[in-house]
Amino acid sequence: MTGFILKDLLTLRRYMKLIALAIVVFAAMTWYLDNAAVVTAMIAVQFAMLPVTTFSYDHLAKWELFAQTLPVSRREIVASKYVLSIAFIALGTIIGIGLALVVGLLKDEPADPRDLALMGGFIVAASLFFHSVMIPLIYKFGVEKSRFMLLAVAGAAALIAALMNLPAPDWLMKASPFAMLGAALAGAAALMAVSFFISGAIYEARDL
Amino acid sequence: MTAIRVEGLRKRYPRFELKDVSLEVPKGSIVGFIGENGAGKTTTIKAIVGAIRRDAGKIEIFGRDFARHGKALKQTIAVVTEESFFHEEFAAKDVALVLRRLYDRWDDALFRHYLDRFNLPPDKRIKELSRGMRMKLAIAAALSHHPKLLILDEPTSGLDPVVRSEILDVFLDFIQDEEHAILFSSHITTDLEKIADYIVFIHDGRIILSRPKDELIERYGIMKCGLDEFQRVDAADCVGVRRYGFGCEMLVRDRQAMRRKYPHLTIDPAAIEDIMLYYARGGQS
Numbered sequence: 001m002t003g004f005i006l007k008d009l010l011t012l013r014r015y016m017k018l019i020a021l022a023i024v025v026f027a028a029m030t031w032y033l034d035n036a037a038v039v040t041a042m043i044a045v046q047f048a049m050l051p052v053t054t055f056s057y058d059h060l061a062k063w064e065l066f067a068q069t070l071p072v073s074r075r076e077i078v079a080s081k082y083v084l085s086i087a088f089i090a091l092g093t094i095i096g097i098g099l100a101l102v103v104g105l106l107k108d109e110p111a112d113p114r115d116l117a118l119m120g121g122f123i124v125a126a127s128l129f130f131h132s133v134m135i136p137l138i139y140k141f142g143v144e145k146s147r148f149m150l151l152a153v154a155g156a157a158a159l160i161a162a163l164m165n166l167p168a169p170d171w172l173m174k175a176s177p178f179a180m181l182g183a184a185l186a187g188a189a190a191l192m193a194v195s196f197f198i199s200g201a202i203y204e205a206r207d208l
Numbered sequence: 209m210t211a212i213r214v215e216g217l218r219k220r221y222p223r224f225e226l227k228d229v230s231l232e233v234p235k236g237s238i239v240g241f242i243g244e245n246g247a248g249k250t251t252t253i254k255a256i257v258g259a260i261r262r263d264a265g266k267i268e269i270f271g272r273d274f275a276r277h278g279k280a281l282k283q284t285i286a287v288v289t290e291e292s293f294f295h296e297e298f299a300a301k302d303v304a305l306v307l308r309r310l311y312d313r314w315d316d317a318l319f320r321h322y323l324d325r326f327n328l329p330p331d332k333r334i335k336e337l338s339r340g341m342r343m344k345l346a347i348a349a350a351l352s353h354h355p356k357l358l359i360l361d362e363p364t365s366g367l368d369p370v371v372r373s374e375i376l377d378v379f380l381d382f383i384q385d386e387e388h389a390i391l392f393s394s395h396i397t398t399d400l401e402k403i404a405d406y407i408v409f410i411h412d413g414r415i416i417l418s419r420p421k422d423e424l425i426e427r428y429g430i431m432k433c434g435l436d437e438f439q440r441v442d443a444a445d446c447v448g449v450r451r452y453g454f455g456c457e458m459l460v461r462d463r464q465a466m467r468r469k470y471p472h473l474t475i476d477p478a479a480i481e482d483i484m485l486y487y488a489r490g491g492q493s
Contacts, residue, residue, distance in 0.1 A: 003309035010302050011295050061295040068259040069287035069359075070310050073279050207260040 001072065004080035005087075008054040015053060019046050023095065030103040036111060037119050040096035047092025048127040051085040052134060055143045064208045078200045081135060082192070089127040093120045121181040128188035132195035139202040209271060211235050211357045211389030217255055217265030226251055227414045229265070233357075233406075236386035238379065240400030240421065241393040242484055243410040249393040250289075252410065253361050256391075257287055269357065283312055286350035290362040293346050296335035300328055303349050311353035322348035326374070340371035347378060358382060358390040364399050372396075376403050397480040401425070407480060411488050421480070428478040429463025431470065432456075441470065448486030459486035 023043060030039045058064060067077060097120045104111040133153075137146035212233040219226040226248050233239045243249050254260045256267055258278050267274040269281045294303055300323055308314045323330055326344040334342055343363060350358065358379070364372040380403055382388055394400055400407065400421070407424055409417035417424075433441065434455045445466060446458040459482060460466045463475045478486075 003306045006309060007294070007306045010305070011297060014297060057295050062292040063295065065254070065259055065289060065292035066287075066294070069257050069282065069285070069289075070307075071279055071282035072310065205261070208254070 001076045001080045001083070003070075004067070004072065004077060005084055008051075008080070008084050011054055011057045012050055015050070019050075022046055023099070027099055027103065030099055031107065036100035036103065040093075040100050040119060041123055043096035043099065044089070044092040044123045044127060047088045047095070048085075048130060050088045051081060051131065052138070052143065052147075054081070054084065055138050059143060068208050074203050075200045078139070078196065078203050082131075082196050082199075085131045085135065086128075086192075089124055089131070092127070093123050096120070096123065118177050118181055121185060125181070125184035125188040128185075128192050132188065132191040136195055136198045136202060139199045139206070209235055210268070211270060212256060212359075212391060213266075213268040213271075214252070214256065215266045217252065217267065218263045219251060219255055219260060220263055224248070224251070225413045226255070229410070229413070229415055231408045231415060231418060233389045233391045235389050236383065237405040238383055238390040238392055238403050239406045239408055240397075240404030240480075241391055241408050241410065242395060242397060242400065242480065244395065244484075244488055247410045248413040249410055250361055251413075253287075253289075253359060253391070253393060256359065257282075257285070283353070284356045285359060286353070286355035286357070287359045288343075288346050288350045288361070288363050290365055293342070294334060297333055299331050299333050300345055300348070301330040303345065304330075304352075307349060307353065313354045315352050315354060318354070319348060319352035322351060322378075325378075340367045343367060343375065344371070347375060351378070351382065356388050358388075358392075360390065361393045362395070363392070364394060364396055372399060379403060397484060401480050407483075409484060409487060416487055417483070424480065424483060425477065427462050427464075428483050429460050429466060429475040430478050430482055431458045431460050431463070431466055432474045432476070433458075433470075437473065445469070447483075448489050450486075450489075459483060 023046075026039045026043050030036050033039060058067075068074075097116050100111055100116060100119075130150075134146060134150055137149055140146075141149065210232045212231070214229060214231050217226055217229040224246070229248070229252055231239070231241075231252075241249055241252070251260065255262050255265075256269075256274070258274060269277075269285065272281060274281060294306075300319075304314075304316060304319050308316065320330075322328075322344075326341070326348060328337075328341060328345055328348065334345065337345065347363065360379075364375055367375070376399060379390055379392070383390060383403075392400065392404060404421045407417065407419060407421050408415060431441075431446075432455060435451070438449075438451075438456050438458075441458065445460055447461060448459045450457045459478060460475065463477070466473075467475055
C-alpha cells in the first residue's frame, strides 16, 4: 500500500509546486485580510482536492489496469486513497492554521488559539465529509461525472434549504462549539469508515 | 506443470462474449496468443490477471487457484500491456522507487542492468521517451522483480523492426530458464513465428486453434488451383478458401497428405498469418 501512496505523491510533485505558490499568495492575502479563516479554508480546500486529482492522473495514464497486475489487493488500493486523503486533509489544515497563527503573530494581532482549534476542527470535519461522499462516487462514476454530481447535490441541498428558509434549531444555537465540533468530527469519521467499505465494495465488483 | 491453465472461461458483455475459453501455457515455453482486434485476447488476459470478473471458468497460475491466491501469485508474474503503465511524469528511477515497495524480490541492480541494456536514461520522464523506449522501460520494470511468468499484451505493436528484435531477444533470454513461461498476445504473427513454441488462436471470443507452432508451420499449407479444378477438391480438405480472378487458394491442414491426394496442384507452406486469416474468414472469401 505504501507503494501506491508514494506513486500518488510522485504523481503530484509538479502540482504541489503550484500549491506551494498558492500558499505564498494566500499568505500575502492573510496579511491584508482581517478574517484569516477564509484563507485557511482556501488552503485546506486546495489540499483536500489533491487526492481527487490523483484519480484524474490515474485515469489519464490508464493506471488502473496496470495497478491490477501488481501484488496488492483491490481493498489495499482503495485504502491507499483514503490514507492519502486523511494525510492531505491534516496537512492542509495544519498549514492553513499555521499560516493564520504566524501572520497573526507578525501583525501583532495574535489569533485566539481556541478559535483556531475550532476552525481547524471544522475544516477537518468538512473535508472528511467531502471525501467520504466524493471517493465512492469516483469509484462508481469516474472523476468528471462525480464532480458534477457532487456540485449538483450540494447546489440542490443549498437551494432547498434556502427555499424552505429553515431556522437553526434552539438546541443547536445553545450547544457548546466544542461539543458541536466533537459531534461533527465523530460523525465525519464514522461516515468515512462507511465510505471506505462502500468504495471497497464498488471497486471489488468493478471490471477494469 | 503448467504456468497458466485456463478452463472454461466465460465472460459476457452486451456486444461480446468469451465462450468457454481454455488454454495452457506450459513452463519453459512461449505461447503466442493470436487473433484479430476485438477477438478476445485482451479480455482473456484481463480475466487471467483478475482485472475483470469472470462469469464462469477456472484460472490456475503455477497450479494455484488465482481467485484465492492472486496477491501472492502476482509476486511471480509480470504483465506488460500496450498502453497501461505509470503516469507520463514518471522517470525510470521513480518507477523503481514505487515497485521496490511492492515486490518482495525487486532487484535494483537488475533494473539498472536492463536500463543500460536498453540505453534508457534513469532521469528522463516517460513523456519524453519514444514509443519503443516506453515499451522497453515497461519490460525492464516487469523483469526486475525476478518473475517466473510474463504476460504480454501486444508488446511489440507499433514498434520498428529493430526495437522489436531487441525486445524479442530479451524474451528469448528470459525463457532460457525452464521454470519460466510467457503468454504473448500479438497480431504481429511474424514475431510469434520467431519465438513462440505454441500458438493459440482466438476468434470471436472462442479458441479455435491451439497447436505447437512447428506443427502448424510443418503441416499447414496453401493449395492453389483454378476454379474448374476447385470443383473437384473435397470440401472437407479445406479450412478456408480465397477466390480471385480465375483461381483460388485454400488452407489445408496436412500439406503432405494433400500432395499425395492432389499431386497436380501447387501447395506452399502456410505462414501463421495465413492460417489466422483463413480460419478467421471461415472458409469463405
